[in-house]
Amino acid sequence: MSLHFSGSRALILGGTCELALTTAHYMIESDLFPLLTYRDDKGLSGITEALRSFQGRYETCHLNFGDRDSLDSVFTQIGDDLNFLIDFAHGNYESLIAGSDEETVYRYFMENISFRAEILKRVGRAMLKKRKGRLVYISSAAAERPNPGQGFYAAAKLASEALYRNMGLELGERGVTTVILRPGYIEAGRGRDYLQRQDQKILEMTPIKRALTGEEIAQTILFLLSDSAAGINATAISMDGGLTAGK
């Protein structure tokens, strides 16, 4: 069985994280053409370095969440030629709700929810022109099982999931479908750092007794982008080794 894809041009939000780069790698090998967003020069260098053997087979674009001008330039670069969106982007704000800073909260929700809605509006309209598109949102198992201090993170993740779900509900009949992936503990990037700081107890809680690898998540994303997964629409899938299945 091989995967088939309806189109090739894919916008990857949050393109500098390790998971995005692993996914981009697999995408290029499947003849897809990713456009990865980055926030700063450090991120851009990271992309260039990770994809150095794929020159000419991907593009990068600068995007600052909350900055409409940078969003305008992303869409000038894309034109209206867009088949896929994969969204790895997320900001962090850890604070107990009763101890939070109001200005930070307002800005955090603007950048992570309102601005995301603006991106989805533009992506949706571009894909409607072709009556075809696929959107994958990378959420987290932590969205439904947050720790103290992760209230704002969870709120932003769940609100974003709702936006993606509704995009699939609203545009599904016009060929634009969406899916949310909720990974658990991952041996990649920030996840790897976190796991190294914890003891084995974390992984003991996972029925499969291990963290997921970046490769298997990226491969799952490729499957979700493919024509085989088009029937999976407007829904969230957990990929956490069973972590959230039991008590």
Add this chain to the structure above:
Amino acid sequence: MDVFTELKKIIEDLLDLENREITPETLLIQDLGAESIDLLELAVTINSRFKVVVKDDEIFLTRFRLYLTEAKKKGEDAVHYLAAKYPSLGEDRIAEIMTHIKEGPQLKIKDLISYVAYRSREV
């Protein structure tokens, strides 16, 4: 191709209509059964085909009743108030819409033609 002919073709394709009589006086929602998803797709197609900026609320008169209520609350002349919100329509058309508004959504093909013409002049 003139704007009406092109719009007619777009709408026929979009709403999957065949051999329907469509004139500038045709009501999109009441006569042709257009729903929100159809209007959304129409907006992006008009943007793409005619190369004009399309603001959905403005082209489809979504807030017409809301503005009417606002004008009454502020004690302002409704026709003038609405003409400022919908610069592509003109006061005669605004008055016509107000006369028939109780019958249902008044969006007509000729309103889309006016919008395209107005936005094209801005370019």
